[in-house]
Amino acid sequence: MIRKNALEIVGSAPLGKFHYGLLFWCSLIMLFDGYDLVIYGSVVPRLMEQWSIPPVQAGWMGSAALFGMMFGAVVIGPLADRVGRRKIILGAIVFASTSALVNAFAWDVPSFTVLRFLTGVGLGGAIPNIVALMSDLSPTTRRSTLTTIMLSFYSIGAMISALVAMLIIPKFGWEATFLIGGLPLLCLPWMYRYLPESMPYLLAKDKAAASVLLKRIVPSVDSAAVSFETPVTTSSSPPLSRLFTEGRAVGTVFLWLGFGMCLLMVYGLNTWLPKIMVAGGYPLGSSLMFLVTLNIGATAGALGGGWLADRWGCKPTLILFFALAVVSLCTLGIKPGPVLLNVMLLIAGATTIGTLAVIHAFAAQQYPSEIRSTAVSWCSAIGRFGGVAGPALGGLMLSMNLPLQLNFICCAIPGLIAIIAIAMVRSRARRLNQTATQPAHS
Structure with a gap:
């Protein structure tokens, strides 16, 4: 009797209760990632006023969490390939949520900056691993859709942060917004119980646990007819060096550049859009609502992008999206009417x-x-250089008192660079995608 490999069964499994549960917990983590990172853009006008912070220093304060994410992605994220994704995710969430909670008690610029850095360290360890976990356990034909649905909750968290700031800061001060960042600590008992481990990791380390996990994914499966053999790897090189071997070097470098430009736009806009709009003559209340509108669009874009990526492929979708980003940002600079603006x-x-x-x-x-x-950790970590540059360059840009149109043109330039970078990830990407799913057919 020919036995099907466990990874093949996971890749061809129909969507079920397991997948929706996995999507729920990973999306919740992503929501608080968006909240914890973007809340700074909502509180920075108050901090600049209360602590007399100049724009350039405020920009570097905003970059502290991104430096932390870069550190966490490089140091903590890759450990999951050795000790398991689940342990790293849970530990990183405890660290990030505790740091965010304590941030409410920061008393000056240095203490605030250190706590923002520590929050970023935890998030930097968690986010690449929930992306990898979702990719490991999703059905092959729904992988892009489920991953982008999960990642769209970053924008929902960002949107919630702006709404929370509008409601809470006038009554309770900016400190209260960071108390909400500690809420994931209350969910830990359920995360510990329900968050699964990666199937490829269990096949290598604990075949009995792999059998139990397979039953959770496909309850009707007959374990006796399943092969739980560990997939054979074609290289014994360390994981980091393999990013540059087997034909991956060019794609890896340009992926890093694409990540950097994307994150530069993301964190630059989320940190400084309210202040840019205030400088352009809009009141602060309206400017915070612009941040909400931006993130409503982000949620729709992430969901629509996943749907398109599963049909067109990720690469054409990315090039289309970056081109639309350039056009829309340049249009914002001409101060259009209310309908076109929104x-x-x-x-x-x-x-x-x-x-x-x-x-x-x-x-x-x-x-x-x-x-x-x-x-994914290294893509995220190297990309954080762009993320760090976003708030810092935004602060520098505002300190120069540039016209509104020139501010938005500067915001659009990274989109042009990203188009070139993604275009340079050539047809080799298709072969690498087949390599990524090959164990499911072995």
């Missing part, structure tokens, strides 16, 4: 912040499972 904000959110979901899915599909956490 339409352009929706499109800008969909094709900058929303694109972040698609590019994560694209990266996860370029590499085989045994190096996927390392690959």
Whole structure:
């Protein structure tokens, strides 16, 4: 009797209760990632006033969490390929949520900056691993859709942060917004119980646990007819070096550049859009609502991007989205009327912040499972250089008192660079995607 490999069964499994549960917990983590990172853009006007902070210093404060994410992605994220994704995710969430909670008690610029950095460290370890976990356990034909649905919750968290700031800061001060960042700690008992481990990891480390997990994914499966053999890897090289071997070097470098430009736009806009609009003559209340509109568009873009990516492919979808981002941002600079303004904000959110979901899915599909956490972690970490530059360059840009149109043109330039970078990930990407799913057919 020919026995089907467990990974093949996972890849061809119909969507079920297991997948929706996995999507729920990973999406919840992503929601608080969006909240914790974007809340700074909502509180920074109050902090600048209360602590007399100049724009450039405020920009570097905003970059502290992104430096932390870069550190966490490089140091913590890749450990999951050795100790398991589940342990790293749970530990990182405890660290990030505790740091966010304590941030409410920061008393000056240095204490605030350190706590933002520590929050970023935890998030940097968690996010690449929930992306890798979702890619490991999703049905092959729904992988992009499920991954981008999960990542779209970044934008929902960002939107919630702006609404919370509008409601809470006038009554309770900016400190209260960070108390909400500690709420994931209350969910830990349920996360510990229901969050699964990666199937490829269990096949290598614990075949009995792999059998139990397979039953959760496909309750009707006959374990006696399943092969739980560990997929044979073609290389004994360390995971990091494999990002540059087997024909991956060019794609890896340009993926890093694409990530960097995407994150530069994401964090630049989420940190400074309210202040840019205030500088352009809009009142602060309206400017915070613009941030909400931007992230409504981002949510729609992430969901629509996943749907398109599963039909057209991630690469054409990314190029289309970055092109629309350039057009919409340049249009915002001409200070259009209310209807066109909000339409352009929706499109800008969909094709900058929303694109972040698609590019994560694209990266996860370029590499085989045994190096996927390392690959996505390094894409995320190197991309954080762009993320760090977003708030910092935004602060510098505002300090120069540029015209509104020139501010938005500067915001659009990274989109042009990203188009070139993604276009340079050539047809090799299709072969790498087949490599990433090959264990399911072995």
